[in-house]
Amino acid sequence: MSATFDTVAGIISETCDIPLENITPDSHAINDLGIDSLDFLDVAFATDKAFGIKMPLEQWTQEVNEGKATTDQYFVLKGLCASIDQLVAAKGA
Amino acid sequence: MVDRIVSLDLAAREICADCLVPDASPIFDGHFPGYPILPGVLMIETMAQTGGWLVLATLRFSHMPFLAQVKEAKMRNFVGPGEALRAEAELLHDGSGYAVVKGRIMAQGKRVADAEMVYRVVAFPNEMLRAQMFATARRIGVPENLLHAD
Numbered sequence: 146m147s148a149t150f151d152t153v154a155g156i157i158s159e160t161c162d163i164p165l166e167n168i169t170p171d172s173h174a175i176n177d178l179g180i181d182s183l184d185f186l187d188v189a190f191a192t193d194k195a196f197g198i199k200m201p202l203e204q205w206t207q208e209v210n211e212g213k214a215t216t217d218q219y220f221v222l223k224g225l226c227a228s229i230d231q232l233v234a235a236k237g238a
Numbered sequence: 239m240v241d242r243i244v245s246l247d248l249a250a251r252e253i254c255a256d257c258l259v260p261d262a263s264p265i266f267d268g269h270f271p272g273y274p275i276l277p278g279v280l281m282i283e284t285m286a287q288t289g290g291w292l293v294l295a296t297l298r299f300s301h302m303p304f305l306a307q308v309k310e311a312k313m314r315n316f317v318g319p320g321e322a323l324r325a326e327a328e329l330l331h332d333g334s335g336y337a338v339v340k341g342r343i344m345a346q347g348k349r350v351a352d353a354e355m356v357y358r359v360v361a362f363p364n365e366m367l368r369a370q371m372f373a374t375a376r377r378i379g380v381p382e383n384l385l386h387a388d
Contacts, residue, residue: 186336191253193333202334
């Protein structure tokens with residue numbers, strides 16, 4: 146598993162009080178882990194800080210609402226981590 | 239709760255505001271009889287409003303912050319009727335669709351309350367609220383140049 150996943154899983158475990166062993170790359174943050182929108186703000190804040198990024202949650206939400214993306218794309222952890230890696234790469238470019 | 243913006247520094251991501259506790263209020267009748275003190279939830283509301291003005295100004299009033307979470311709120315001292323409070327807030331993080339602010343209240347140079355607050359930041363739900371926020375911003379002294387995008 147990637148270092149990004151390890152960091153994100155650690156954040157989710159700590160902020161949402163979910164055992165680390167229950168969090169996998171295929172976990173859906175909402176459907177599988179039961180993270181609600183308020184807890185996700187804590188996850189977003191900790192993730193933004195950890196990676197020095199600003200996850201575009203508004204844009205992602207809009208894409209999902211408009212049917213241009215699925216929740217799986219952004220809320221299954223392997224997809225979320227891939228998006229984080231892209232944001233980190235873009236920051237360094 | 240906020241009477242006047244004393245300073246609003248977007249570069250430093252900080253705001254400072256004066257808030258005067260009224261001498262008399264029905265709130266003090268029950269909180270508490272014979273020993274009137276400002277309820278802790280109103281201290282939190284004071285910090286939340288102060289931080290909210292900071293978020294609004296940071297976003298040039300394009301979006302509205304709604305309080306979503308209060309963390310580690312501490313009411314450190316009693317606040318009585320007629321006390322002059324100084325509310326301060328610092329923007330810790332300007333996220334996408336949310337903001338995190340650290341707030342505190344000072345009275346007579348001493349910290350009487352502090353908390354970390356998370357806001358959901360969304361489009362104004364209607365024009366009435368937007369207009370009211372502009373009117374209040376002007377009344378309490380938010381600089382005119384911060385009311386609109388450059």
